């Protein structure tokens with residue numbers, strides 16, 4: 001990797017605010033930044049054109065990036081950035097895989113246009129735009145490439161659907177969920193994906209090993225709903241989807257990737273930075289001539305995040321859900337009677353009574369069993385999902401409306417105190433519990 005020379009402008013320290021600097025970017029290079037862990041970073045595009053993960057930077061407007069954020073400012077034709085000189089690290093790189101990424105985008109654009117032109121044809125496949133799935137190990141840049149492809153498509157006026165199957169981090173909503181949302185505008189580099197009306201299913205854990213059967217069921221449920229939406233909406237159908245996946249690619253992780261490719265009927269598999277995975281997938285999918293498996297280079301800028309960083313990021317995501325990115329939301333604390341709420345977890349417990357099993361067989365846990373949860377102090381600090389289900393038997397197949405966070409349990413008075421994003425009654429009394437917790441720091 002080549003490290004270009006950042007041009008340092010005059011330092012302009014005012015009071016205790018950090019000094020400023022200017023960084024000149026040559027064409028097809030990028031400025032890679034890790035924001036300081038304690039301070040946010042202000043910067044602006046002084047001249048030229050540049051984009052952050054596929055979204056164009058506005059000229060001259062100051063942008064503020066939160067602590068710990070890692071990102072790159074890429075320019076196709078050259079740009080100058082003015083920024084505070086207080087980052088954890090920042091450097092310029094002139095070797096990036098952006099040309100190969102934008103070439104993929106161009107191929108997808110062609111397929112979208114062909115699909116649009118075929119809307120109304122008897123052949124349903126012809127009117128279906130590309131269904132792209134991005135796969136690879138952890139920290140390969142999957143979420144970043146997904147965002148770029150979506151933002152470039154949105155810039156051309158398409159409304160592609162973003163599907164996030166990564167329960168570890170969660171780009172659309174909280175960790176522990178799989179979700180989908182249409183992307184109507186290039187994704188805001190600071191705010192991320194708008195949380196307006198995503199379709200969210202609650203898995204409840206940040207690794208699928210806890211209950212892989214449930215994960216598969218939820219993936220299938222989400223795919224079926226999107227299939228129905230596409231059937232009635234030629235515009236979304238032609239725009240297609242971009243599916244982000246987990247970095248878990250061995251054993252069960254690989255099986256779940258194949259399951260996702262199959263369930264969403266992916267037509268393009270983008271493999272980031274792993275020859276072995278790419279050849280395994282090519283082999284596994286060779287019977288499906290309509291599926292293209294394409295290997296792409298991982299960007300040298302992708303930052304590895306250790307488990308501690310990931311845990312902090314998950315915590316941060318939950319805080320953001322309730323309080324907003326810059327403390328601009330006002331969550332509401334409510335009190336409910338134990339009897340007003342029905343909390344369930346999915347999986348566990350014996351599948352059938354031992355007496356009903358053949359002699360010698362052990363009862364095994366049923367991964368899809370709905371288990372009522374007794375309210376006790378163990379629920380403190382748990383983040384629960386509020387189901388859209390109106391009846392108990394709909395819970396397994398229902399998506400969720402949002403989340404609450406349990407802040408107090410009063411056993412003698414049988415009262416539960418929780419924080420919700422807004423005041424008023426919950427949309428349903430059915431709550432789902434997993435292992436998602438949050439401790440306010």
Ligand SMILES: Nc1ncnc2c1ncn2[C@@H]1O[C@H](COP(=O)(O)OP(=O)(O)OP(=O)(O)O)[C@@H](O)[C@H]1O
Pocket residue numbers: 030031032033069070071072136137138139140141142143144145166168169245246247299300301302303304
């Ligand atoms: N070119 C780049 N320059 C600087 N930072 C980058 C660049 N590309 C990606 N990053 C950052 O690197 C981190 C990891 O990237 P990303 O989230 O896309 O990886 P991932 O493969 O989706 O990871 P995981 O599967 O583990 O969730 C992110 O914080 C992202 O913003």
